Amino acid sequence: xxxxxxxxxxxxxxxxxxxxxxxxxxxxxxxxxxxxxxxxxxxxxxxxxxxxxxxxxxxxxxxxxxxxxxxxxxxxxxxxxxxxxxxxxxxxxxxxxxxxxxxxxxxxxxxxxxxxxxxxxxxxxxxxxxxxxxxxxxxxxxxxxxxxxxxxxxxxxxxxxxxxxxxxxxxxxxxxxxxxxxxxxxxxxxxxxxxxxxxxxxxxxxxxxxxxxxxxxxxxxxxxxxxxxxxxx
Amino acid sequence: xxxxxxxxxxxxxxxxxxxxxxxxxxxxxxxxxxxxxxxxxxxxxxxxxxxxxxxxxxxxxxxxxxxxxxxxxxxxxxxxxxxxxxxxxxxxxxxxxxxxxxxxxxxxxxxxxxxxxxxxxxxxxxxxxxxxxxxxxxxxxxxxxxxxxxxxxxxxxxxxxxxxxxxxxxxxxxxxxxxxxxxxxxxxxxxxxxxxxxxxxxxxxxxxxxxxxxxxxxxxxxxxxxxxxxxxxxxxxxxxxxxxxxxxxxxxxxxxxxxxxxxxxxxxxxxxxxxxxxxxxxxxxxxxxxxxxxxxxxxxxxxxxxxxxxxxxxxxxxxxxxxxxxxxxxxxxxxxxxxxxxxxxxxxxxxxxxxxxxxxxxxxxxxxxxxxxxxxxxxxxxxxxxxxxxxxxxxxxxxxxxxxxxxxxxxxxxxxxxxxxxxxxxxxxxx
Numbered sequence: 001x002x003x004x005x006x007x008x009x010x011x012x013x014x015x016x017x018x019x020x021x022x023x024x025x026x027x028x029x030x031x032x033x034x035x036x037x038x039x040x041x042x043x044x045x046x047x048x049x050x051x052x053x054x055x056x057x058x059x060x061x062x063x064x065x066x067x068x069x070x071x072x073x074x075x076x077x078x079x080x081x082x083x084x085x086x087x088x089x090x091x092x093x094x095x096x097x098x099x100x101x102x103x104x105x106x107x108x109x110x111x112x113x114x115x116x117x118x119x120x121x122x123x124x125x126x127x128x129x130x131x132x133x134x135x136x137x138x139x140x141x142x143x144x145x146x147x148x149x150x151x152x153x154x155x156x157x158x159x160x161x162x163x164x165x166x167x168x169x170x171x172x173x174x175x176x177x178x179x180x181x182x183x184x185x186x187x188x189x190x191x192x193x194x195x196x197x198x199x200x201x202x203x204x205x206x207x208x209x210x211x212x213x214x215x216x217x218x219x220x221x222x223x224x225x226x227x228x229x230x231x232x233x
Numbered sequence: 234x235x236x237x238x239x240x241x242x243x244x245x246x247x248x249x250x251x252x253x254x255x256x257x258x259x260x261x262x263x264x265x266x267x268x269x270x271x272x273x274x275x276x277x278x279x280x281x282x283x284x285x286x287x288x289x290x291x292x293x294x295x296x297x298x299x300x301x302x303x304x305x306x307x308x309x310x311x312x313x314x315x316x317x318x319x320x321x322x323x324x325x326x327x328x329x330x331x332x333x334x335x336x337x338x339x340x341x342x343x344x345x346x347x348x349x350x351x352x353x354x355x356x357x358x359x360x361x362x363x364x365x366x367x368x369x370x371x372x373x374x375x376x377x378x379x380x381x382x383x384x385x386x387x388x389x390x391x392x393x394x395x396x397x398x399x400x401x402x403x404x405x406x407x408x409x410x411x412x413x414x415x416x417x418x419x420x421x422x423x424x425x426x427x428x429x430x431x432x433x434x435x436x437x438x439x440x441x442x443x444x445x446x447x448x449x450x451x452x453x454x455x456x457x458x459x460x461x462x463x464x465x466x467x468x469x470x471x472x473x474x475x476x477x478x479x480x481x482x483x484x485x486x487x488x489x490x491x492x493x494x495x496x497x498x499x500x501x502x503x504x505x506x507x508x509x510x511x512x513x514x515x516x517x518x519x520x521x522x523x524x525x526x527x528x529x530x531x532x533x534x535x536x537x538x539x540x541x542x543x544x545x546x547x548x549x550x551x552x553x554x555x556x557x558x559x560x561x562x563x564x565x566x567x568x569x570x571x572x573x574x575x576x577x578x579x580x581x582x583x584x585x586x587x588x589x590x591x592x593x594x595x596x597x598x599x600x601x602x603x604x605x606x607x608x609x610x611x612x613x614x615x616x617x618x619x620x621x622x623x624x625x626x627x628x629x630x631x632x633x634x635x636x637x638x639x640x641x642x643x644x645x646x647x648x649x650x651x652x653x654x655x656x657x658x659x660x661x662x663x664x
């Protein structure tokens with residue numbers, strides 16, 4: 001199936017996996033404590049092999065912006081997602097354009113959140129967002145969203161034509177001392193890969209400010225079982 | 234005064250440390266048996282100093298229930314059994330008055346737990362049941378009994394065999410009579426972490442029961458067909474998601490030669506078994522197992538289906554991804570009935586979407602989600618059960634398995650509309 005080139009069925013997984021990669025890219029660039037994007041639908045897709053070795057997917061799809069929580073307006077996007085064919089895994093390359101991106105923003109809420117938690121004695125710490133029952137306090141939701149955005153850096157990097165990654169939980173978030181006016185957050189996140197059904201655990205250190213957005217400074221795959229020896233890729 | 238205090242104090246600290254070392258050896262077992270909660274009334278500055286020292290000593294094993302030491306309010310301390318005499322002697326020697334508030338902590342904990350258990354069992358009517366919440370296995374089993382008791386002429390609870398860890402597996406059989414009528418099978422929770430499926434199945438069971446005699450379509454179907462519904466198709470896994478690992482997917486069988494447990498129960502069926510789309514690694518979440526039907530949970534269903542011989546539809550409910558799928562998973566070739574299955578599926582999700590605008594896609598497993606071998610609906614299709622479908626319920630990855638409880642009922646409601654369409658179609662197209 002993954003060898004199909006030419007026009008792709010938009011509801012089938014090859015197109016959807018490529019769109020998921022584009023979504024991760026979108027979240028790394030435009031995600032914030034009050035804005036996370038979700039994939040709504042793929043409208044059109046095609047794939048072609050490229051000379052340098054690899055396959056490029058051209059996509060026409062819609063995403064939903066979720067400012068502050070409830071599903072928001074749909075945005076139309078187009079993207080080129082290139083999966084390189086190298087012996088060792090190389091992250092995909094994404095070119096992305098979404099219309100009306102500049103019109104949706106959560107600046108006011110983000111700014112208020114920033115002012116509240118950049119205070120010197122702020123030391124937020126939380127576990128299991130959401131918990132087993134899908135519950136999460138309102139206060140913790142921006143930290144979950146930031147975790148989602150930070151995890152998107154990892155998911156983008158780890159993606160291939162054979163993966164479809166989602167973050168299923170923020171296992172832990174601990175605020176570190178602020179550095180250069182950035183909120184510093186230590187995360188442990190759980191990712192789920194649909195094709196293999198595996199759950200992987202990653203530790204990461206992220207910074208965020210309204211000006212600079214999310215940056216991921218350090219990532220570390222963590223084994224979940226004592227006998228596991230290497231990361232899936 | 235102060236000298237005396239120090240001498241007494243350091244002597245007793247040594248006692249505490251010795252006792253603590255002993256206790257550390259049996260740390261994992263019941264820490265609360267024989268423990269008491271003492272209420273202490275500090276009457277002077279000296280008392281306050283002593284209590285503060287005690288509070289600061291993290292090795293003492295004393296659990297201060299109140300914070301802040303003063304002469305104005307009593308201080309409550311939970312004292313483990315092993316230290317009880319030492320602490321009481323210590324308080325007496327220093328003339329610090331105390332009373333015993335809770336004379337046996339373990340006893341109280343057990344009473345509390347028993348109360349919780351009896352509360353859970355006290356659902357006399359399904360009207361009290363909270364369908365918008367996730368429940369543990371005992372509560373779900375108790376609900377089944379309540380449902381059967383309120384609809385004795387419609388529903389029976391069948392024990393279809395035991396799980397690996399010897400838990401009973403139950404199917405609810407909805408039947409208005411006849412002998413071995415053509416039947417529809419619906420299973421939920423074969424993958425234990427997909428909690429919205431067991432929760433939706435509970436709601437759906439209740440819906441079928443309350444719709445019978447009221448809704449013309451349900452009443453008509455049940456006039457000629459039976460419905461079998463398993464709410465928890467993987468009970469061992471479900472318990473494990475509550476007690477140990479919320480993300481557990483597989484059964485809990487022991488894999489010989491490996492420290493990893495469990496087999497993916499939806500890679501263990503006899504359809505392309507062991508082929509691409511399943512793992513040979515026991516530690517993998519898609520491990521197919523040593524051979525087809527190795528898992529007793531799968532075998533129990535296989536035996537029921539083959540023994541019955543008259544099932545016309547088999548529907549397996551999973552989460553997440555918002556998909557309605559038909560065979561095959563083990564290969565990407567189209568099944569002979571693809572056209573019909575696709576159009577029935579498309580109509581079913583139109584019904585589903587009509588309620589809350591939840592978008593679903595329809596297609597074969599292999600094309601829409603991934604190639605997967607040893608899946609249940611591939612096996613059922615191959616033995617002649619034409620209308621074999623698999624649902625993947627909400628959501629599309631935002632919360633994934635950890636779907637907020639407030640979405641349970643909307644999910645169940647919309648899923649029911651899709652299911653109902655398939656059921657009606659099957660009823661109207663006997664074969």
